[in-house]
Amino acid sequence: MASHGDIRRGRRAVHPGAWWLWALSLGVAATRTTNPLLLALLIATSAYVVATCRSNAPWARSYAAFVKLALAVLLIRLFFAVALGSPIPGTHTIVTLPEVPLPDWAQGIRLGGTVTAEALVFALYDGLKLATLLVCVGAANALANPARLLKSLPGALYEMGVAVVVALTFAPHLIADAQRLRAARRLRGRPDRGIRGLLHVGLPVLEGALERSVALAAAMDARGYGRTAQVPAPVRRTTTALTLGGLLGVCAGTYGVLTAQGTAYGLPVLLAGLTAALAGLWLGGRRTPRTRYRPDPWDTRAWLVAACGITVAALLTLAASRSPEALHPGVVPLTAPTLPLWPSAAVLLGLLPAFITPKEPS
Incomplete structure (x- = not known):
């Protein structure tokens, strides 16, 4: 844990919300391109920042699991x-598989048939984009302390935040328990791989997860989790109206922003919806009285971390509109992707948090 001297000297860890904004912004940047070189650069950027800034806590070891999940999604x-098959036409045939005939109601779907290089490259680009999104989410999980993130949530989202944090920390704890048990079995000269090793490791892991869940439930009950304060009925009705109206406004405004016909009203409706939703959350927080011990400040480093990610997303979005051929390499005809200069420099801005933030304390 960080000592009092470290906190006074300004070495407090970055706000976890800033890490999530940085990582989600890199994910937004990944959705703007199918260029595999830029996507690989985004993955390398997140990996370097994670390797530099993450702590040794169990929840910080989940990055490798997300990388494996991303690889599985790609495969x-x-x-x-x-x-x-693929709807992408192609002329470079790689292999021709036996095709299974399907009934008339399954038109548009085929099993087997000709596999072309164009179809495989298109699938590779598409899968790599989704894999990059998963890697960016894994970077946020490895860098943002879930307990501190829960402490920073508004009171109206406290119960939901607890459920999300417990869900996010469940997998890292399982991975840490499985690694510890496999290492113990190897030291005893017992098998830790295959079906037999999985059966001998899986049961203690699940038992530990159950014991941890019971202990967590007891601790939450002892701290008065779930208690609510008395709020007048008009305030409750106003909170419900503001929250639902705000969410509807956000949906309508987002639709207007994304469509060409709704550009005139989309942004004002979106801003009005966000304002109403935030007001509803503020009023809803009165039902959940909470105190914060050493609240995490949103300091200059947090602004810089969030700004780095948002800048990457904004520049990639601009590049996608200015030079779409560089960010979306052609598949038909099949052409080799090139690394555009200034979009690559924009992605490298995502490396700045590795140099301006301290390592997350364990």
């Missing part, structure tokens, strides 16, 4: 392109 996408 599954390629498998579907081979087994189920």
